[in-house]
Amino acid sequence: MINFDYARATDVADAVRRIAADPKAKFIAGGTNLIDLMKGDVERPSRLIDITRLPLKTVEETTEGRIRIGALVPNSDLAYHPLIEQRYPMLASAILAGASAQLRNMASTGGNLLQRTRCCYFYDIATPCNKREPGSGCSAIAGINRMHAILGASEACIATHPSDMNVALAALEAKVLVSGPAGERAIAFSDFHRLPGDTPDRDTNLEPNEIVTAVELPPRGFATNYTYLKIRDRLSYAFALVSIAVGLELEGSTISEARLALGSVAHKPWRDKAVESALRGQVADQDTFALAADLMLRDARAHEHNAFKIELARRGIVRALTQAARGTPQSQSDKRVA
Amino acid sequence: MARETARSTIPTPGRIPVTITINGAPAQLRIAPWTTLLDLLRDHLDLTGTKKGCDHGQCGACTVLVDGRRINSCLTLAVMTDGATVTTIEGIAADGTLQALQQAFIDHDAFQCGYCTPGQICSAAGLIAEGKAKSVDEIRELMSGNICRCGAYPNIVAAIQQAMGRS
Numbered sequence: 001m002i003n004f005d006y007a008r009a010t011d012v013a014d015a016v017r018r019i020a021a022d023p024k025a026k027f028i029a030g031g032t033n034l035i036d037l038m039k040g041d042v043e044r045p046s047r048l049i050d051i052t053r054l055p056l057k058t059v060e061e062t063t064e065g066r067i068r069i070g071a072l073v074p075n076s077d078l079a080y081h082p083l084i085e086q087r088y089p090m091l092a093s094a095i096l097a098g099a100s101a102q103l104r105n106m107a108s109t110g111g112n113l114l115q116r117t118r119c120c121y122f123y124d125i126a127t128p129c130n131k132r133e134p135g136s137g138c139s140a141i142a143g144i145n146r147m148h149a150i151l152g153a154s155e156a157c158i159a160t161h162p163s164d165m166n167v168a169l170a171a172l173e174a175k176v177l178v179s180g181p182a183g184e185r186a187i188a189f190s191d192f193h194r195l196p197g198d199t200p201d202r203d204t205n206l207e208p209n210e211i212v213t214a215v216e217l218p219p220r221g222f223a224t225n226y227t228y229l230k231i232r233d234r235l236s237y238a239f240a241l242v243s244i245a246v247g248l249e250l251e252g253s254t255i256s257e258a259r260l261a262l263g264s265v266a267h268k269p270w271r272d273k274a275v276e277s278a279l280r281g282q283v284a285d286q287d288t289f290a291l292a293a294d295l296m297l298r299d300a301r302a303h304e305h306n307a308f309k310i311e312l313a314r315r316g317i318v319r320a321l322t323q324a325a326r327g328t329p330q331s332q333s334d335k336r337v338a
Numbered sequence: 339m340a341r342e343t344a345r346s347t348i349p350t351p352g353r354i355p356v357t358i359t360i361n362g363a364p365a366q367l368r369i370a371p372w373t374t375l376l377d378l379l380r381d382h383l384d385l386t387g388t389k390k391g392c393d394h395g396q397c398g399a400c401t402v403l404v405d406g407r408r409i410n411s412c413l414t415l416a417v418m419t420d421g422a423t424v425t426t427i428e429g430i431a432a433d434g435t436l437q438a439l440q441q442a443f444i445d446h447d448a449f450q451c452g453y454c455t456p457g458q459i460c461s462a463a464g465l466i467a468e469g470k471a472k473s474v475d476e477i478r479e480l481m482s483g484n485i486c487r488c489g490a491y492p493n494i495v496a497a498i499q500q501a502m503g504r505s
Contacts, residue, residue, distance in 0.1 A: 005351040006371035006417055026420070035374070036394050048371065050418055081472065100483020101468070102461065103395060105407045106414070236482035265502045333479040 005047040029108040052242040065219040090226040091168040097230040098164035108213035117159035131200040146305035151268040157200030167263035171245040180210035188315030193268030222247025227323040240264035244320035284325040293317035356420035361429030362420040376411040387427035398484030407462025427456035442497035450488035
């Protein structure tokens with residue numbers, strides 16, 4: 001870790017001013033990803049601007065029935081918040097599927113959105129990586145790539161976004177509220193993270209000097225028919241090979257509304273509105289689910305070591321849709337997959 | 339290359355004054371920004387009960403309680419805990435009497451080499467305070483941030499169950 005300077009922001013405007021004054025400065029909140037990357041010299045900020053004292057720590061219901069989650073709400077507090085447990089259990093479940101209790105106590109809502117990939121080449125500064133050092137090449141394409149993307153990758157980068165929480169936020173159609181020199185704006189969740197294209201160094205559409213202030217959930221929470229199914233190498237405390245968030249609304253056995261998002265298969269949480277449209281109006285049965293899985297993976301492409309992820313995703317989608325339709329969501333402590 | 343250049347050209351920022359209450363005693367300290375809470379405890383304050391395992395938040399050996407919540411001290415900058423209350427394994431026992439968790443770890447032989455044990459006990463103290471774990475499955479899941487390479491897991495779970503019964 002290189003030496004760096006440290007300052008505390010007093011309010012959001014002060015944070016934006018401070019980040020704009022130093023192009024090599026970074027915000028720090030929970031620090032669970034940033035400090036780790038700094039220890040490996042992957043991140044080398046000149047200055048850390050501590051935003052943990054900003055008043056962004058509440059979960060509140062708005063007058064329109066939306067839930068506004070402050071960017072500094074710790075992951076554990078969010079997962080166990082009564083409003084989230086009762087109305088958005090898919091989100092609570094996804095959060096509890098990720099990291100460890102200690103890390104969830106530290107990690108913030110905004111920081112979870114901004115976490116970097118866990119591609120081992122991104123972490124290894126001795127190897128080329130277009131995300132870490134634009135133009136240097138991608139070591140994963142011809143390297144060890146069993147964890148890597150099967151959807152939306154490019155010739156420049158096949159890294160995946162590792163978050164669990166973000167997969168649920170994508171399925172729930174959250175909005176990201178940000179503040180910057182030009183004022184405040186809301187970014188639809190599907191527009192927040194980017195595909196790699198030829199600029200994999202940019203993970204998100206957050207502009208320089210903007211700060212995430214909140215995440216907002218729409219009223220629809222899919223609290224009856226949902227699941228978050230995470231498939232990984234260990235039963236706990238491991239990043240996903242594939243994860244699946246599902247929210248359904250049913251009228252009898254017919255699907256009236258569907259949400260489906262995949263994690264750890266692409267550079268961003270993968271959601272496909274064509275698949276959700278195809279599910280609407282269909283009978284919630286295995287044939288429908290199998291067709292949806294095929295459609296979701298129609299453009300999937302494997303690399304040398306990760307072809308298994310396509311079949312894993314296919315089966316996982318069918319299983320997750322089944323769990324949601326039955327109203328038997330995946331437990332995050334009893335790991336048997338029913 | 340750039341790495342060495344950066345190391346040599348970035349000026350050393352001044353140490354930052356902080357007040358941290360550690361195991362009940364307020365400490366006024368001056369800390370470099372890049373000092374982790376783990377290094378502060380071990381290298382500056384000789385509180386070597388907290389262990390450095392992986393130093394990357396993956397093993398849990400460095401677990402301490404900050405304002406009553408279990409966290410990884412290796413991924414926490416000490417300057418960011420200004421004003422906080424920190425409890426380490428040295429502060430778990432009161433007045434020389436083993437805390438229920440510590441006694442339970444002895445009763446159940448919940449360690450072999452003992453290196454992960456301070457982190458396990460601090461983590462378990464956090465888990466009990468959180469009140470979310472009821473079943474054995476839930477204890478195991480919510481303790482998954484603490485690795486024991488000796489494999490004492492069944493005995494650790496039994497010790498935590500015993501302590502939960504008493505607290």
